[in-house]
Amino acid sequence: MLKQAIATLLALYAAAGFAAVDVNKASAAELEAVKGIGPSAAAKFVDERRKGAFKDWADMMQRVRGIKDARAARLSEAGLTVNGQAFHGAGRSARPAKVSKDGKPGGEGEPALAKK
Numbered sequence: 427m428l429k430q431a432i433a434t435l436l437a438l439y440a441a442a443g444f445a446a447v448d449v450n451k452a453s454a455a456e457l458e459a460v461k462g463i464g465p466s467a468a469a470k471f472v473d474e475r476r477k478g479a480f481k482d483w484a485d486m487m488q489r490v491r492g493i494k495d496a497r498a499a500r501l502s503e504a505g506l507t508v509n510g511q512a513f514h515g516a517g518r519s520a521r522p523a524k525v526s527k528d529g530k531p532g533g534e535g536e537p538a539l540a541k542k
Contacts, residue, residue, distance in 0.1 A: 446507045449486060450479045461504040462497070483513050 447460050457468035470490050480486040487493045495515045502513035
């Protein structure tokens with residue numbers, strides 16, 4: 427019985443650690459609780475939000491200096507949302523596959539041409 431109670435408490439604690447924090451609703455302290463957001467970044471979000479709520483991730487990234495695709499993806503993974511939405515941006519850029527000199531994938535020859 428005690429083991430179940432402890433397991434339940436640990437599960438709740440873990441879930442709270444990954445709880446979504448909406449940039450339009452969170453206080454500076456709540457924003458700082460998101461991994462990757464410090465006091466300076468939290469202040470930038472709050473200051474810019476005073477001018478108007480962020481419409482979406484693209485709007486936030488345009489208005490807050492230093493937030494690009496890679497950082498937005500990391501913040502989203504850490505629990506940050508904009509209007510309840512996780513970041514679904516361009517993601518990581520795809521690198522062309524390498525091919526061997528005989529034209530087979532996986533070699534150290536020239537990169538294969540990307541198909542559209």
